[in-house]
Amino acid sequence: MNPDVIVVGSGLAGLVATHELAKAGKRVLVLDQENRNNLGGQAFWSLGGLFLVDSPEQRRLGIKDSYELAMQDWMGSAAFDREREDHWPRRWAQAYVEWAAGGKRQYLHDLGLRVLPMVGWAERGDGKADGHGNSVPRFHLTWGTGPEVVRVFLEPVLGAEKRGLVEFGFRHRVDELIVEDGAVVGVRGAVLEPCDDLERGKASSRETVGEFEHRAAAVVVASGGVGHNHDLIRKYWPTERLGKCPETLISGVPAHVDGRMLLISETAGANVVNRDRMWNYTEGIVNWDPIWPNHAIRILAGPSSLWFDAAGRRLPAPNYPSFDTNGTLKAILADGHDYSWLVLTQTIIEKEFALSGSEQNPDITSKDVKLALKSRLAKGAPGPVEAFKQHGVDFVVARTLRELVDGMNKIARGPKIDHDDLERQIVARDRELGNKYGKDLQLAAVEHARRYLGDRITRVAKPHRILDPAHGPLIAVRLNILTRKTLGGLETNLDSQVVRADGSVLPGLYAAGEVAGFGGGGVHGYNALEGTFLGGCIFSGRAAGLALARDLR
Amino acid sequence: MRVDGPAEGPPVVLLHGFGGSLHWFDRLVPLLGGCRVIRVDLLGHGATGGPAADADEQARAVAGVLASLGMSDVVAVGHSFGADVALSLAETSGRVARVVVVAQAPDYSDATFPPGDFLMTLPLVGALLHRFAPAFAVRAVAAHAVAPGFRVGATLVQQSLEDHKALDAGMFPIVLVQRRRRLAANPLDTRVRELGLPTMVVLGGQDRFYGARSARRYAAVGARVETIAEAGHSPVVETPGRVAALIQDFMTDT
Numbered sequence A: 001m002n003p004d005v006i007v008v009g010s011g012l013a014g015l016v017a018t019h020e021l022a023k024a025g026k027r028v029l030v031l032d033q034e035n036r037n038n039l040g041g042q043a044f045w046s047l048g049g050l051f052l053v054d055s056p057e058q059r060r061l062g063i064k065d066s067y068e069l070a071m072q073d074w075m076g077s078a079a080f081d082r083e084r085e086d087h088w089p090r091r092w093a094q095a096y097v098e099w100a101a102g103g104k105r106q107y108l109h110d111l112g113l114r115v116l117p118m119v120g121w122a123e124r125g126d127g128k129a130d131g132h133g134n135s136v137p138r139f140h141l142t143w144g145t146g147p148e149v150v151r152v153f154l155e156p157v158l159g160a161e162k163r164g165l166v167e168f169g170f171r172h173r174v175d176e177l178i179v180e181d182g183a184v185v186g187v188r189g190a191v192l193e194p195c196d197d198l199e200r201g202k203a204s205s206r207e208t209v210g211e212f213e214h215r216a217a218a219v220v221v222a223s224g225g226v227g228h229n230h231d232l233i234r235k236y237w238p239t240e241r242l243g244k245c246p247e248t249l250i251s252g253v254p255a256h257v258d259g260r261m262l263l264i265s266e267t268a269g270a271n272v273v274n275r276d277r278m279w280n281y282t283e284g285i286v287n288w289d290p291i292w293p294n295h296a297i298r299i300l301a302g303p304s305s306l307w308f309d310a311a312g313r314r315l316p317a318p319n320y321p322s323f324d325t326n327g328t329l330k331a332i333l334a335d336g337h338d339y340s341w342l343v344l345t346q347t348i349i350e351k352e353f354a355l356s357g358s359e360q361n362p363d364i365t366s367k368d369v370k371l372a373l374k375s376r377l378a379k380g381a382p383g384p385v386e387a388f389k390q391h392g393v394d395f396v397v398a399r400t401l402r403e404l405v406d407g408m409n410k411i412a413r414g415p416k417i418d419h420d421d422l423e424r425q426i427v428a429r430d431r432e433l434g435n436k437y438g439k440d441l442q443l444a445a446v447e448h449a450r451r452y453l454g455d456r457i458t459r460v461a462k463p464h465r466i467l468d469p470a471h472g473p474l475i476a477v478r479l480n481i482l483t484r485k486t487l488g489g490l491e492t493n494l495d496s497q498v499v500r501a502d503g504s505v506l507p508g509l510y511a512a513g514e515v516a517g518f519g520g521g522g523v524h525g526y527n528a529l530e531g532t533f534l535g536g537c538i539f540s541g542r543a544a545g546l547a548l549a550r551d552l553r
Numbered sequence B: 001m002r003v004d005g006p007a008e009g010p011p012v013v014l015l016h017g018f019g020g021s022l023h024w025f026d027r028l029v030p031l032l033g034g035c036r037v038i039r040v041d042l043l044g045h046g047a048t049g050g051p052a053a054d055a056d057e058q059a060r061a062v063a064g065v066l067a068s069l070g071m072s073d074v075v076a077v078g079h080s081f082g083a084d085v086a087l088s089l090a091e092t093s094g095r096v097a098r099v100v101v102v103a104q105a106p107d108y109s110d111a112t113f114p115p116g117d118f119l120m121t122l123p124l125v126g127a128l129l130h131r132f133a134p135a136f137a138v139r140a141v142a143a144h145a146v147a148p149g150f151r152v153g154a155t156l157v158q159q160s161l162e163d164h165k166a167l168d169a170g171m172f173p174i175v176l177v178q179r180r181r182r183l184a185a186n187p188l189d190t191r192v193r194e195l196g197l198p199t200m201v202v203l204g205g206q207d208r209f210y211g212a213r214s215a216r217r218y219a220a221v222g223a224r225v226e227t228i229a230e231a232g233h234s235p236v237v238e239t240p241g242r243v244a245a246l247i248q249d250f251m252t253d254t
């Protein structure tokens, strides 16, 4: 094949770019270091949550959202403060919110993607109207989760493969971008040992069996972030902003998210910006049934669980579950340890615990309505949550607080929890339930959340005493820091063209998805509003595809 | 009237469409960083109120505003009916250096209006209907003003309702009847050619008022034509980022 464009990476961003290019009749060679089973990359494992603004789903639930409110939230969260490095990210942020409030839903709808009627409220923020967080629920779950997000782009791309417009080179690892006369004209790399039968998500061999070189008018880098490369994360960890980098990090992404292409692109002349901005979660638990090495799962907890640092001190307001990821990370690291504790009841786990990832939500992933209703509305925790409660190394379940504390101290990596002190804090919180009002801000937040219909029905348990045996048993979860998203990356303009350090365009090179900081080299700034990553891959992949379709002769 | 941006910035005057107000540019203005942006509510509209007026009279009033601010060499941006005002302003005031026409066809030959609009042109019926127009009808017209699938949003609906309340009923015959005749006799593409100033035309690919023929006509008279595929009749609210980028690019065009 004599391709017009080479796309590096067959994750979501690469597939979207390929789809747009093939739609315009361009010939595309897609290279990926993994095998065919891994098509779609991280997006396959994702929960498929999508950030939409003022959608029909929101309106049906009585949520009043708008471009203006979403811009306020995005800019408050991003807190852009760098003149040069935030130049393109600011432009991308505006363009992305405009799209999320405008054409995004229709674009995905036309491809056959549907979202669930319940809208989730992620990242409720730091408590300030103009600060971080979503003022209203905006997290729209794809019916079919991550695999469905992949499918709607993969199917047309596979159609184009049949027609000869698209060719894949699997197990092709790009190690170099070829630069001639100041322009990127192709790629060089190694062919890795074949492993056709290796399952999706498993780490694959890095044994090489050959070399390759391909040339085209343009190269689109869509290679993902650095999430599985803990060395790089440690290297760029913003200690002054968040505190000392955790000693124990568990991996929320597969091994192929290795960040290598960042350096490779930089060597070719690309500018990498905002490397110190990352989106790692504080609610990581070790997967008892791992797919990739060091496999971590993120708990998506509703707002009722009590959250304590490693020493057993309740985290300061408003560090409640699903409020302020980076704020809470900082609060946890502040006492010098790298994990924290959630303490809750059986009633809370049944209503408020979900697990991120397609494989942890078999009902919605398989689009099984009956199973979904059964597992979400019936008594008992959803199957996968219950399985973690029983098999997970981070869970302690006990009848009494004393037994619970004993269990916690068995798995504590740091200081021992003092039973009496923990009991005092929980009793104090429980006492605040005597009135419909009180001074515990977390309880106020819970009451507040229940005014939103979606939360009341599916997400927030009725407030009750944690130590009430009728709501037991008691549960404690050791939460680790889980690596996930890279917010900085290759600096790109609104056509996804990579920019050099001097601000000029690097001819022939485009970047999309997580490697480009989801657009511009950091469309999220310091903080994300959630559900914005898949959308950022789609938006930037589409921008690259459309620009190339327009500009290539 | 409202003025935003640094005093020394290049001046831009924004002219809203029929039944609108300066708030239709609320999304666009913050994105025109560095520019001195002047907006007014046209006569018969918004906070200006007062009797209705045609495009020429509107232009005279705007010229007065520019004179009192001591502004010249402005970029005049007109959305929909505001495009007529922008062109009149350019033709008569001598204060305009460049013109941007947004979502406005040269004439009505290629236009479709929401059903029922002709009723508004009948003198008494129109006034009554306007007075008692139910909110859903205003909302329906607002929905017609954007691309299919674009969600008008609570803020915009509220704005449309307020603008509608403030609108003088005399504007209906001016825009729907007299303007049809004026445009037929002297279409905007002809005026762009005769004006001879650098002109950019920004069209919505999914405009439900005007078809796609405008692009060729404007291009034929030497205007720079930009079509925003996913926008409807109101790119200034639907795709403010794209419009702002185009305006800023056009300002530095040589």
Ligand SMILES: Cc1cc2nc3c(=O)[nH]c(=O)nc-3n(C[C@H](O)[C@H](O)[C@H](O)COP(=O)(O)OP(=O)(O)OC[C@H]3O[C@@H](n4cnc5c(N)ncnc54)[C@H](O)[C@@H]3O)c2cc1C
Pocket (backbone or CB within 6 Å): A008, A009, A010, A011, A012, A013, A014, A031, A032, A033, A034, A038, A040, A041, A042, A043, A044, A045, A046, A047, A048, A049, A050, A172, A173, A174, A175, A222, A223, A224, A225, A252, A253, A254, A256, A257, A258, A260, A261, A356, A357, A358, A485, A512, A513, A514, A515, A530, A531, A532, A533, A534, A535, A537
């Ligand atoms: C469990 C989980 C849940 C998530 N949930 C959500 C959610 O609900 N909402 C949301 O918005 N986001 C979510 N995300 C994030 C989102 O899925 C990712 O950010 C996104 O899919 C990244 O896509 P990408 O195409 O940029 O990169 P990737 O999916 O990482 O794909 C990059 C591809 O490039 C290949 N590659 C890399 N380097 C090379 C090289 N040198 N040569 C050849 N090939 C190379 C890799 O093998 C890979 O296939 C979630 C992520 C995970 C892991």
